[in-house]
Amino acid sequence: MGYCIDLTDNKFKIKKENEFNVLIALKEFAEKNTHIRWVDNVVIEEANDIFSAFEEIRYILSYDDNGDFILSYYSGEKLGDDEVILNAIAKYVEPNSYLQFCGEDGEIFRYVFDGETCKEKIPKISWE
Numbered sequence: 001m002g003y004c005i006d007l008t009d010n011k012f013k014i015k016k017e018n019e020f021n022v023l024i025a026l027k028e029f030a031e032k033n034t035h036i037r038w039v040d041n042v043v044i045e046e047a048n049d050i051f052s053a054f055e056e057i058r059y060i061l062s063y064d065d066n067g068d069f070i071l072s073y074y075s076g077e078k079l080g081d082d083e084v085i086l087n088a089i090a091k092y093v094e095p096n097s098y099l100q101f102c103g104e105d106g107e108i109f110r111y112v113f114d115g116e117t118c119k120e121k122i123p124k125i126s127w128e
Contacts, residue, residue, distance in 0.1 A: 003103055004076065005102065012071040012093065012094075013068050013093070014089075015068050021092050022089050023047065023049065023053055025092065026085075026089060037080040038080065082111065083111060083119070083120050090113055090115075095113060095114055098113065
């Protein structure tokens with residue numbers, strides 16, 4: 001049994017011109033990391049498009065009005081390797097993008113992209 005999370009907010013974007021780069025980065029990651037938890041790396045390696053590769057890691061993409069890729073949905077068990085996987089494509093994700101989740105225990109966290117890396121952030125909550 002895993003840790004269930006729901007996507008509660010996001011500002012995630014990959015420019016359409018980076019589609020091929022992201023697909024190659026995910027394929028290279030899957031080829032080098034054959035023990036990705038809850039992911040069939042062969043599905044990613046054989047993916048013909050970015051949608052199929054992202055679907056295997058349970059992140060569902062769609063297009064925005066400009067034809068860029070945005071995240072439209074995620075709900076399920078945390079992969080456990082999310083931050084590692086997202087770092088494989090971080091340099092192609094628009095800076096200041098983020099994915100915010102709420103865990104089954106009410107814990108809130110984000111994956112934040114700075115244009116080079118992806119880091120997990122935990123909020124500091126103040127009742128003042």
